[in-house]
Amino acid sequence: MTTVASTWRCAAAALLLAPSVAYAGGDLSRQDPIEVTVELGKPGRHAFTPDKLRFETGKLYKLVLRNPSNDPHYFTSHAFTQLIYTRKVQVVQSRDGKMTTLAEFKGAIREVEVYPGQIAEWWFVPVAAGRVTDLRCGIVGADGKSHADHGMVGEIVIE
Numbered sequence: 001m002t003t004v005a006s007t008w009r010c011a012a013a014a015l016l017l018a019p020s021v022a023y024a025g026g027d028l029s030r031q032d033p034i035e036v037t038v039e040l041g042k043p044g045r046h047a048f049t050p051d052k053l054r055f056e057t058g059k060l061y062k063l064v065l066r067n068p069s070n071d072p073h074y075f076t077s078h079a080f081t082q083l084i085y086t087r088k089v090q091v092v093q094s095r096d097g098k099m100t101t102l103a104e105f106k107g108a109i110r111e112v113e114v115y116p117g118q119i120a121e122w123w124f125v126p127v128a129a130g131r132v133t134d135l136r137c138g139i140v141g142a143d144g145k146s147h148a149d150h151g152m153v154g155e156i157v158i159e
């Protein structure tokens with residue numbers, strides 16, 4: 001037997017469901033990207049600049065990993081990769097003053113290594129919130145210590 005109360009509950013439930021359908025965000029990986037640049041190392045110094053990164057869930061980011069130093073460097077944070085959806089990683093190069101894409105990689109990416117003077121772009125959408133502190137460069141130098149041991153570490157917050 002259908003009571004007035006249960007009919008009302010059904011109508012209320014339909015009203016609650018309707019907005020989530022009407023306002024679905026569509027393909028979040030196809031937004032205009034928010035550009036964030038991180039420098040991997042500086043001549044004579046192993047560090048991420050900045051070493052604290054902040055992102056928001058649901059937005060598309062183009063994380064530009066620029067290596068202005070004389071050593072190769074990694075951008076490694078396995079915990080970070082668990083909080084994001086990667087659209088692509090691109091290798092880009094400046095040619096005649098214009099940025100040219102040399103290659104694109106798709107699928108789950110765990111870490112990116114950028115060679116001296118080069119640039120890679122990591123396009124991703126954060127899907128979960130969290131604070132991770134395992135950003136590091138694990139390259140071991142001639143002194144037997146990793147760049148992380150020299151301070152090339154960082155923190156990523158996703159809100």
Ligand SMILES: [Cu+2]
Pocket residue numbers: 041046071072073074137138139147152
């Ligand atoms: Cu390094």
